Amino acid sequence: xxxxxxxxxxxxxxxxxxxxxxxxxxxxxxxxxxxxxxxxxxxxxxxxxxxxxxxxxxxxxxxxxxxxxxxxxxxxxxxxxxxxxxxxxxxxxxxxxxxxxxxxxxxxxxxxxxxxxxxxxxxxxxxxxxxxxxxxxxxxxxxxxxxxxxxxxxxxxxxxxxxxxxxxxxxxxxxxxxxxxxxxxxxxxxxxxxxxxxxxxxxxxxxxxxxxxxxxxxxxxxxxxxxxxxxxxxxxxxxxxxxxxxxxxxxxxxxxxxxxxxxxxxxxxxxxxxxxxxxxxxxxxxxxxxxxxxxxxxxxxxxxxxxxxxxxxxxxxxxxxxxxxxxxxxxxxxxxxxxxxxxxxxxxxxxxxxxxxxxxxxxxxxxxxxxxxxxxxxxxxxxx
Ligand SMILES: [Zn+2]
Numbered sequence: 590x591x592x593x594x595x596x597x598x599x600x601x602x603x604x605x606x607x608x609x610x611x612x613x614x615x616x617x618x619x620x621x622x623x624x625x626x627x628x629x630x631x632x633x634x635x636x637x638x639x640x641x642x643x644x645x646x647x648x649x650x651x652x653x654x655x656x657x658x659x660x661x662x663x664x665x666x667x668x669x670x671x672x673x674x675x676x677x678x679x680x681x682x683x684x685x686x687x688x689x690x691x692x693x694x695x696x697x698x699x700x701x702x703x704x705x706x707x708x709x710x711x712x713x714x715x716x717x718x719x720x721x722x723x724x725x726x727x728x729x730x731x732x733x734x735x736x737x738x739x740x741x742x743x744x745x746x747x748x749x750x751x752x753x754x755x756x757x758x759x760x761x762x763x764x765x766x767x768x769x770x771x772x773x774x775x776x777x778x779x780x781x782x783x784x785x786x787x788x789x790x791x792x793x794x795x796x797x798x799x800x801x802x803x804x805x806x807x808x809x810x811x812x813x814x815x816x817x818x819x820x821x822x823x824x825x826x827x828x829x830x831x832x833x834x835x836x837x838x839x840x841x842x843x844x845x846x847x848x849x850x851x852x853x854x855x856x857x858x859x860x861x862x863x864x865x866x867x868x869x870x871x872x873x874x875x876x877x878x879x880x881x882x883x884x885x886x887x888x889x890x891x892x893x894x895x896x897x898x899x900x901x902x903x904x905x906x907x908x909x910x911x912x913x914x915x916x917x918x919x920x921x922x923x924x925x926x927x928x929x930x931x932x933x934x935x936x937x938x939x940x941x942x943x944x945x946x947x948x949x950x951x952x953x954x955x956x957x958x959x960x961x962x963x964x965x966x967x968x969x970x971x972x973x
Contacts, residue, residue, distance in 0.1 A: 609657070612672055612677075614641065618637055620667075621638060621656070621664040622635060623635050630919040631919060638708060643705055643708070644671070650665070654668055659726050685702065685729050687732070687734070690743055692743075696785070699781045699783075703778060707727055713767050713893075718764065719759055721760075742783050743763070743783060746758070768866070770783045772926075784927070790968045792964060792965060796841075797842070797869065799844070800844040801826070802870060803818075808820045810938045811875075815948065823872055827871045828843075829956065830871065832957065833954075834957075857925060866928060868922065870930070870933065874934040875939040882912070884901065885914070886915070888932075895970060896967045900959075907959060918932065933960065935947070
């Protein structure tokens with residue numbers, strides 16, 4: 590207890606804040622934001638965290654806590670994702686121990702031995718394809734990285750101590766295409782679970798999740814002349830996509846099949862459970878400017894971009910205006926790193942001409958075909 594008090598006093602004098610305290614992440618999907626920025630979909634996210642991660646709070650701003658991740662790094666956590674933990678015993682320093690790299694029938698894994706659940710962040714890199722994970726508040730004592738031949742996707746795993754208290758984990762992948770990863774703790778070992786590229790790159794071998802946007806009390810946008818609801822038409826289109834993908838032999842999972850309330854967290858948890866190979870979200874766009882029209886596709890992480898480019902390429906064959914391929918997009922369902930995903934904003938409900946198309950059942954079938962063709966194009970590209 591005495592020691593704990595000393596640490597508290599010490600850290601308080603080291604920072605400019607007088608009242609820092611410790612606790613743990615909690616709830617289903619805790620996430621870190623880079624700053625206090627906000628937009629329609631929330632501020633820019635550094636990434637999701639596992640629950641029960643030790644964090645140090647140094648300031649409070651409205652409904653978020655400012656966290657100190659390391660000497661130089663800060664982030665913001667929603668207060669609803671924080672719980673105080675009086676049982677925390679701070680260690681004078683934290684070290685990484687040995688690593689293990691292996692695979693099973695479904696995934697490859699990298700396990701980094703630690704003595705506490707410390708915060709981390711990750712990014713995808715392309716050319717070469719890598720997953721890069723920073724672990725905060727830790728120094729290396731890793732002198733042993735056991736790598737087993739059971740891995741299918743991991744080419745190499747190594748680290749750099751990029752700052753005195755930030756360890757950077759590099760995981761180099763064998764394939765150009767990222768198929769997704771998850772980061773979590775098993776006891777105090779940080780595990781990075783990597784999805785290997787499927788051996789057969791055919792649509793009939795894939796499990797494809799389709800998310801029809803909105804539903805229930807969340808009706809989304811409405812049509813400029815007819816006032817039709819986005820939630821109804823995303824579902825109609827999603828059902829056509831489902832039908833067409835089924836015809837092509839794919840295993841399809843629908844987050845909803847009728848008009849029902851589903852939060853983003855519920856959708857995300859459902860998808861986490863399902864472990865699809867890819868996710869396609871269907872929405873209809875809306876703008877304050879009635880002249881704005883066209884189709885757009887969205888991704889969050891660079892490694893998942895190709896799927897969204899291929900789907901947009903096919904969608905443009907329907908004669909829709911090119912509203913663009915949008916990256917770093919902060920949509921909840923673009924956030925998961927576990928599988929490549931693509932949000933399709935099919936057309937604008939706020940534009941008269943686009944609205945006419947959206948109302949036409951023939952158009953729904955055409956959209957379904959184009960999305961399927963986009964996935965096929967993507968698979969062909971992945972094979973190269
Ligand atoms: Zn929408």
